[in-house]
Amino acid sequence: MKFNLATRLFAAVLSTAVVVAVAMGVGAHVNLNRDFLGYLNEQAVIRLDLAVPSVTTGYRQQGSWDFLRERPDLWYRLLRPAPEDLKVPITERPQASPTPAELTGASRRFTLLDADRQRIVGFDRPADNAVERAVTIDGLTVGWLVLTPFESVSSGAEKRFADAQARTGWLVGGGAVLLAAAVAFWASRRLLRPVRRVAEATHSLAAGDYTMRVPERAADDEIGRLAHDFNQLALALQRNESTRREFMADVSHELRTPLGVLHGELEALEDGVRPLDADALRSLKAEVTTLHRLVDDLYELSLADVGALSYRKAALDLREIIDDTAGAFGERLRSSGLALQLELPPGPLPAFGDARRLRQLFANLLENSCRYTDAGGALRLQARREGRQMLIDLHDSAPGVRSDQLPRLFERFFRVEPSRSRKSGGAGLGLSICQRIVQAHEGRIEARPSPMGGLWLRVELPALG
Known part of the structure; x- marks a missing residue:
C-alpha cells in the first residue's frame, strides 16, 4: 500500500512523539524508583543513627532488654531521639514529633538484637544487607540496632507518592502524544496542501498545459x-x-x-x-x-x-574594427536613405577579443538599425573608453520601441515588428547573436530609448591595459 506525503508525515511525527513519550515515562519511572528508594534509605540511616543513643539510654536505665520483652509497646517510643534529660525513664518520655523517616515507615524496619544476635523486638525478617549499629555500654556491646533497607516502594505514603509521580508522568506523556498528533494532523493538512496543489499542477504542466497556475500564499516562506x-x-x-x-x-x-x-x-x-x-x-x-x-x-x-562557437582572441584596436565595419555599410546606408554620424576618438581603443566576431557584432547592430529605421533618418555610432570599460553606443531615429518591449529585444525570434514583410525583417535572430558575442567577451549589452527618437543600443566591453 502506498501512502501519500501527508500520511507519512503524520505517521512520522506521531510515532516519534509516542517513542519519546514512552521513553520519558519509562526513564522517569525507573529513575524515580531508584532515586526515591535511595532517598528513603538515606533518611532511614539518619533515623537509625539518631535512635542509637536513645536505645542505649533505655538499656542503661533498665539494666537489660527484658523490659522490651515484657512491654513491646515501648519499642517505638524507645526509637525516638533521646531527651535532653537522660534520667527520664522510658515509660515517662513525652511523645516527640515524628521524623521524616518515621513518616516513610523506616521505624517499622528496625530490629533490635541482643549481644548474641538474637531478635528481641522489631522487624522480624532482617535482611542480609541490613545496616547495623552496635549498642555499647562502657565499651561492652550489649546489642545491635539493625535497619533493613527498602527494596521497593510497596506501601504507605511513599507508595502513594511514587504512584502520583508515575500518573503525572504518564498523563504528561499522553498529553504530549495528543498534542503531537494534533500538530502532525495540522501540518499534514495545511502545510502540505499547497505542495499537493503544486504536484498536481506539475502533472498538468508536464502534459503540456502551460496555462496551469497555482494560488500563491501571502506568507513569504x-x-x-x-x-x-x-x-x-x-x-x-x-x-x-x-x-x-x-x-x-x-x-x-x-x-x-x-x-x-x-x-x-x-x-x-x-x-x-x-x-x-x-x-x-x-x-x-x-x-x-x-x-x-x-x-x-x-x-x-x-x-x-552548446558553447561551441569558436573564438580566437587577441589584442586589437576596437576603433579600427568599428571604422572598417561602418565603412563597409556605406552602400547599405545610402540605399536605406540613412545618414551615419560616426564619433570615434583620435587614438586607438585597445581591447582583447576576436576581431571576426566583433565585426559580426557591429555589422548585426548596424543591419538592425538599417532594417528598422525609417528612410530619411539618421544613425549615430559612438565609441569611447571610461575607466576599464569600452562603451559603444548606437543611436537611431524613429520609430522607437515601447518600454515594455525593450527587455525582450535580445530574445531569439522576438521582433518588434509583427508583420512578416520582407521589407522590415529577418527572423529576429540578429540581436540574440549580438548578445552571445558580447557575453563571450565578458561584456554586456542593453537597450534603451534613444534621444533621437529610436533605439539606443549600448555595448560595454572590457578594455585592455
Missing part, C-alpha cells in the same frame, strides 16, 4: 516561494512555447518566400517566359543570399547554445 517559482516556471514555459510557435511560423515564412521566388524564377526560365540574363541571375542570387543568411544565423545560435 518556502511553500509560498515554491508556488511563486512554479508560476514563474509555467509562465516561462508558456512564453517559450509561444516563441517556438512564432519562430516556426517566422522561419517557415522566411524560408518559403525566397524558395517561392526561386521556384517561380526557375519555372519562368524553364518555360522561356523570362530570358536567362544578368538580371535573372542577380535575382536568383539575392534569394539564395537571403536563405544563406538565415541558415547561418540559425547555425550560429545553435553553436552558441
